[in-house]
Amino acid sequence: xxxxxxxxxxxxxxxxxxxxxxxxxxxxxxxxxxxxxxxxxxxxxxxxxxxxxxxxxxxxxxxxxxxxxxxxxxxxxxxxxxxxxxxxxxxxxxxxxxxxxxxxxxxxxxxxxxxxxxxxxxxxxxxxxxxxxxxxxxxxxxxxxxxxxxxxxxxxxxxxxxxxxxxxxxxxxxxxxxxxxxxxxxxxxxxxxxxxxxxxxxxxxxxxxxxxxxxxxxxxxxxxxxxxxxxxxxxxxxxxxxxxxxxxxxxxxxxxxxxxxxxxxxxxxxxxxxxxxxxxxxxxxxxxxxxxxxxxxxxxxxxxxxxxxxxxxxxxxxxxxxxxxxxxxxxxxxxxxxxx
Amino acid sequence: xxxxxxxxxxxxxxxxxxxxxxxxxxxxxxxxxxxxxxxxxxxxxxxxxxxxxxxxxxxxxxxxxxxxxxxxxxxxxxxxxxxxxxxxxxxxxxxxxxxxxxxxxxxxxxxxxxxxxxxxxxxxxxxxxxxxxxxxxxxxxxxxxxxxxxxxxxxxxxxxxxxxxxxxxxxxxxxxxxxxxxxxxxxxxxxxxxxxxxxxxxxxxxxxxxxxxxxxxxxxxxxxxxxxxxxxxxxxxxxxxxxxxxxxxxxxxxxxxxxxxxxxxxxxxxxxxxxxxxxxxxxxxxxxxxxxxxxxxxxxxxxxxxxxxxxxxxxxxxxxxxxxxxxxxxxxxxxxxxxx
Numbered sequence: 001x002x003x004x005x006x007x008x009x010x011x012x013x014x015x016x017x018x019x020x021x022x023x024x025x026x027x028x029x030x031x032x033x034x035x036x037x038x039x040x041x042x043x044x045x046x047x048x049x050x051x052x053x054x055x056x057x058x059x060x061x062x063x064x065x066x067x068x069x070x071x072x073x074x075x076x077x078x079x080x081x082x083x084x085x086x087x088x089x090x091x092x093x094x095x096x097x098x099x100x101x102x103x104x105x106x107x108x109x110x111x112x113x114x115x116x117x118x119x120x121x122x123x124x125x126x127x128x129x130x131x132x133x134x135x136x137x138x139x140x141x142x143x144x145x146x147x148x149x150x151x152x153x154x155x156x157x158x159x160x161x162x163x164x165x166x167x168x169x170x171x172x173x174x175x176x177x178x179x180x181x182x183x184x185x186x187x188x189x190x191x192x193x194x195x196x197x198x199x200x201x202x203x204x205x206x207x208x209x210x211x212x213x214x215x216x217x218x219x220x221x222x223x224x225x226x227x228x229x230x231x232x233x234x235x236x237x238x239x240x241x242x243x244x245x246x247x248x249x250x251x252x253x254x255x256x257x258x259x260x261x262x263x264x265x266x267x268x269x270x271x272x273x274x275x276x277x278x279x280x281x282x283x284x285x286x287x288x289x290x291x292x293x294x295x296x297x298x299x300x301x302x303x304x305x306x307x308x309x310x311x312x313x314x315x316x317x318x319x320x321x322x323x324x325x326x327x328x329x330x331x332x333x334x335x336x337x338x339x340x
Numbered sequence: 341x342x343x344x345x346x347x348x349x350x351x352x353x354x355x356x357x358x359x360x361x362x363x364x365x366x367x368x369x370x371x372x373x374x375x376x377x378x379x380x381x382x383x384x385x386x387x388x389x390x391x392x393x394x395x396x397x398x399x400x401x402x403x404x405x406x407x408x409x410x411x412x413x414x415x416x417x418x419x420x421x422x423x424x425x426x427x428x429x430x431x432x433x434x435x436x437x438x439x440x441x442x443x444x445x446x447x448x449x450x451x452x453x454x455x456x457x458x459x460x461x462x463x464x465x466x467x468x469x470x471x472x473x474x475x476x477x478x479x480x481x482x483x484x485x486x487x488x489x490x491x492x493x494x495x496x497x498x499x500x501x502x503x504x505x506x507x508x509x510x511x512x513x514x515x516x517x518x519x520x521x522x523x524x525x526x527x528x529x530x531x532x533x534x535x536x537x538x539x540x541x542x543x544x545x546x547x548x549x550x551x552x553x554x555x556x557x558x559x560x561x562x563x564x565x566x567x568x569x570x571x572x573x574x575x576x577x578x579x580x581x582x583x584x585x586x587x588x589x590x591x592x593x594x595x596x597x598x599x600x601x602x603x604x605x606x607x608x609x610x611x612x613x614x615x616x617x618x619x620x621x622x623x624x625x626x627x628x629x630x631x632x633x634x635x636x637x638x639x640x641x642x643x644x645x646x647x648x649x650x651x652x653x654x655x656x657x658x659x660x661x662x663x664x665x666x667x668x669x670x671x672x673x674x675x676x677x678x679x680x
Contacts, residue, residue: 007443008420008442008470010470053664084446088660089448091656095661095666098656103534105459106456106656107445107446107447109445124463124467126469129352190469192443193444194441194443195438316431316435317431324391329435
């Protein structure tokens with residue numbers, strides 16, 4: 001049973017344990033500062049497939065398979081997969097997972113999908129509707145480039161505010177258990193994002209479009225729970241990048257909330273922006289998914305950290321809406337993850 | 341608290357009441373057999389907007405606004421909206437609902453979105469994470485035609501198995517109440533769909549692609565609950581159309597399950613296929629959403645019917661996957677709706 005605090009914020013009272021997780025990253029991510037943390041690095045951007053779209057699907061299936069195998073689970077043990085991605089009609093997920101025959105909830109939250117999937121799967125597990133669920137998402141540099149920007153062969157110049165869509169996937173297995181066990185990791189609360197649109201219409205500046213949503217979700221969760229940033233080891237955002245992270249911190253400072261000492265942004269962590277020419281950092285659903293599963297969850301499991309807020313932020317526009325002169329709405333979902 | 345029966349099937353024990361609902365339909369739907377049942381018929385396919393995409397967003401906002409106003413609710417009363425649509429990146433939903441500032445979960449289930457949204461919002465309401473939630477979706481003939489098929493001005497010939505994407509929206513407001521009240525309507529169970537792909541690759545024959553998923557979900561729910569088709573007033577499918585409905589019934593007959601006497605398909609009901617030249621019937625997320633909210637929920641509220649299974653079926657391909665030679669995976673979600 002979840003405890004209601006209103007406005008999309010809740011605490012989960014039942015023990016919803018993070019039983020397993022896995023991360024898979026591409027070649028460029030595998031040469032970045034987090035290389036040693038990923039379970040697998042796939043150097044072939046086609047992952048042995050005929051198309052990049054098929055490769056992205058295979059990244060997602062690989063992350064799920066790894067997470068499931070780590071605990072010797074079989075597919076019949078899983079009651080639900082929550083998944084989505086950036087490809088039109090979310091086919092990265094549906095084609096990647098179609099052979100599993102596991103009940104499937106398709107999500108669309110753009111780069112907020114990892115936190116959104118953790119929210120939905122943890123609450124559905126908490127309700128008792130399912131016992132074990134998986135949240136997974138992916139992104140692929142080449143599927144995103146040709147869909148959102150231009151064909152890769154065009155060789156377009158990237159703007160200073162742009163980010164680099166990660167080729168990566170991360171999967172988390174959640175399990176409803178009878179009681180909290182010491183030294184295990186649990187999802188203990190969440191905050192469902194609200195759509196925020198502050199009028200940004202530059203598709204190469206997603207960080208600025210997403211910052212207001214990120215700041216609003218952090219502020220709303222801290223206020224509702226009566227906590228302050230220093231109560232958490234880290235407040236982690238998904239892929240705000242350099243510009244978006246700075247803006248989010250500024251927006252919160254205007255409300256006298258200083259997250260600077262313990263803020264980390266997966267988009268700023270996954271690449272060495274100077275050396276790897278990735279401008280403002282990484283992005284894409286797979287960015288926060290792979291950094292959560294590769295870097296932060298192992299630290300929670302080992303006890304190095306004990307208490308984090310994990311947000312993913314997503315920009316909800318499409319090439320068509322931008323061509324039609326619309327601005328870019330964004331959203332940020334949050335889950336509270338604790339080691340007991 | 342939901343009662344777990346495994347394999348994505350659950351009973352909801354808490355009273356999750358359908359507090360309100362509304363339907364909005366376009367001009368062609370407003371000349372069909374169900375014209376008198378819709379709350380509003382909008383004759384202008386642009387709904388006063390500059391683009392069809394903006395019009396679809398407005399249909400969705402209008403359905404939500406109508407449902408909320410019917411019970412004199414304000415947006416602050418709503419803790420969660422679950423929404424999705426067929427437009428790339430689900431912008432029909434995100435742009436339509438962005439000004440509401442209500443916590444938002446974006447879904448992608450293609451034409452299965454209405455049942456998927458009811459599943460997610462009812463379970464999240466059941467868990468206690470939210471008290472009042474909305475499930476809503478939409479589709480628009482012209483946004484779908486130009487994205488999935490060809491520009492309307494091309495005037496392409498339609499195949500006999502094709503369906504006509506409905507311009508319509510439907511919204512349902514769910515509320516957690518303290519106990520079951522007589523003569524009120526509740527969501528009492530559900531079945532999360534599994535992706536099924538039987539190798540169909542004809543994008544103009546969605547009914548055949550979706551039939552295996554529809555049959556599997558119905559069979560799985562009946563088996564898990566120990567019920568038979570005659571236990572329900574209606575077993576309603578979303579938009580299988582003429583071909584898909586026939587196939588679904590055949591697939592179930594092969595398993596000795598005869599749903600024919602009480603099967604209804606929203607896609608077969610919304611148009612007069614002969615007179616309106618709609619071939620196999622209506623389709624699109626808005627088809628099952630508007631027929632549920634316009635036709636079936638009022639009959640449950642009045643007591644004319646008491647017990648239905650409502651499924652929406654969705655085909656999860658994209659134009660890109662079909663161009664790449666892939667087959668069409670599909671999914672069908674189910675909710676059990678009862679009048680107490």
